[in-house]
Amino acid sequence: MRRLLALLVAVSLVAGCDSGGGGTPEPKPRPSPAITDQELGEHLDALQRIANDNGGTRAVGTHGYEASADYVAARLRDAGWTVSRQAVRFTYFRLDRASVAIGGRTLTRARQFQVLSYSGSGRAEGRLRASGDGCEAEDFDELEGGEIPLVDRSGCFFRQKAAAAERAGADALVVDEPVRSRRGVPSGTLAVPGIAIPVVLVSARALGEAGDGTPASVMVDAISRGGRAENVIAETPGGSGDRIVMAGGHLDSVAGGPGINDNGSGAATLIEAAEAIGPKPPGARVRLGFWTAEEVGLYGSRQYVRSLDEGERRRIRAYINLDMVGSPNAVPELYGDGDAGLGHVLRRAYGGRLGQIRAGQSSDHASFQAAGIPINGLYTGSDEPGRGGRPRDPCYHLSCDTVRNVNRRVLLRMARTTARALLTLSARHR
Numbered sequence: 001m002r003r004l005l006a007l008l009v010a011v012s013l014v015a016g017c018d019s020g021g022g023g024t025p026e027p028k029p030r031p032s033p034a035i036t037d038q039e040l041g042e043h044l045d046a047l048q049r050i051a052n053d054n055g056g057t058r059a060v061g062t063h064g065y066e067a068s069a070d071y072v073a074a075r076l077r078d079a080g081w082t083v084s085r086q087a088v089r090f091t092y093f094r095l096d097r098a099s100v101a102i103g104g105r106t107l108t109r110a111r112q113f114q115v116l117s118y119s120g121s122g123r124a125e126g127r128l129r130a131s132g133d134g135c136e137a138e139d140f141d142e143l144e145g146g147e148i149p150l151v152d153r154s155g156c157f158f159r160q161k162a163a164a165a166e167r168a169g170a171d172a173l174v175v176d177e178p179v180r181s182r183r184g185v186p187s188g189t190l191a192v193p194g195i196a197i198p199v200v201l202v203s204a205r206a207l208g209e210a211g212d213g214t215p216a217s218v219m220v221d222a223i224s225r226g227g228r229a230e231n232v233i234a235e236t237p238g239g240s241g242d243r244i245v246m247a248g249g250h251l252d253s254v255a256g257g258p259g260i261n262d263n264g265s266g267a268a269t270l271i272e273a274a275e276a277i278g279p280k281p282p283g284a285r286v287r288l289g290f291w292t293a294e295e296v297g298l299y300g301s302r303q304y305v306r307s308l309d310e311g312e313r314r315r316i317r318a319y320i321n322l323d324m325v326g327s328p329n330a331v332p333e334l335y336g337d338g339d340a341g342l343g344h345v346l347r348r349a350y351g352g353r354l355g356q357i358r359a360g361q362s363s364d365h366a367s368f369q370a371a372g373i374p375i376n377g378l379y380t381g382s383d384e385p386g387r388g389g390r391p392r393d394p395c396y397h398l399s400c401d402t403v404r405n406v407n408r409r410v411l412l413r414m415a416r417t418t419a420r421a422l423l424t425l426s427a428r429h430r
């Protein structure tokens with residue numbers, strides 16, 4: 001999941017007390033499909049093993065991703081579903097070397113600084129110049145030759161800051177990352193290639209008192225190139241073909257970690273929902289999407305929706321997104337800015353206290369929503385504050401996002417909720 005603006009509104013509903021969806025009496029949610037913690041654990045362990053065998057990552061463009069795609073395709077075939085693969089073109093970013101020094105101190109990558117994906121390559125040496133949030137051209141009016149702009153993290157996407165700095169003639173850009181965690185600096189992206197200058201995130205702790213005039217140097221040696229990967233699409237052979245209900249989640253991890261909560265938890269949930277629903281759903285056909293290249297720019301889901309003609313889009317009556325559904329310090333939520341009717345189905349399927357988050361364009365639901373397909377989703381949190389003010393997932397986009405970083409009790413409930421919701425939707429759209 002790409003970073004979200006959290007809007008926390010807790011809605012507590014005891015299953016059965018809410019009259020909710022209009023006049024027609026809601027069919028009672030079907031009993032929870034026999035999904036077990038052990039089965040979910042098997043998929044998480046399998047994805048962890050794949051990451052271990054591939055340099056600690058399942059990022060797109062790596063063998064770790066291909067092996068993950070092979071794994072889920074085999075599981076879905078075993079469950080009696082029809083499986084297909086869809087080619088997706090994306091741009092590929094590989095970081096070979098990088099160094100940053102601030103005020104004479106050489107910083108450590110990952111712990112004190114990160115290079116943004118699709119950063120340009122090069123070397124810059126000079127003095128820092130504070131340049132606000134760097135979102136507007138005038139933020140760089142003071143910038144002089146040999147100076148390196150330092151900007152805040154807030155206000156706009158990294159890409160807008162980098163483009164403005166480059167236009168202003170900067171040789172590199174330093175972004176102040178306010179996360180004060182000993183676990184290091186979270187990864188980030190410029191979304192697409194095209195920025196020619198090095199762009200780095202430096203933690204506020206590592207910057208310390210640095211500001212105007214502080215000596216600094218930045219060096220990045222990286223490759224951005226086009227690549228090809230595959231979405232895995234699975235569909236029930238049974239069910240009435242003219243209507244489809246869908247769920248999906250991304251299968252790739254960030255380059256810097258195995259991505260077991262983000263988003264092995266979503267992949268495990270989808271596999272178990274498929275096994276619980278079986279090849280013959282009660283009404284509409286059920287289709288699942290395992291998307292590639294989400295972490296580098298939502299490429300897989302965008303390509304999938306783009307490949308649908310108008311008729312196909314109309315057949316899809318619902319899309320439920322699953323991205324991070326097993327966060328250690330979880331706050332279970334649905335998408336408050338998603339379809340209210342689907343939100344109601346998810347709440348009833350969950351049968352308990354479920355908060356709301358404003359999902360915006362932060363994950364794979366975005367392309368479905370833009371195509372006019374009703375969407376909603378389940379989410380348990382990334383770096384937003386959770387219970388006790390602690391991050392909901394302290395290992396968000398980090399190498400410690402391993403099998404030990406998953407709240408199994410929450411994941412089990414999310415998986416059963418997903419299967420129940422898909423069964424309800426299939427029956428409703430028969």
Ligand SMILES: [Zn+2]
Nearest residue numbers: 001262263323
């Ligand atoms: Zn994610």
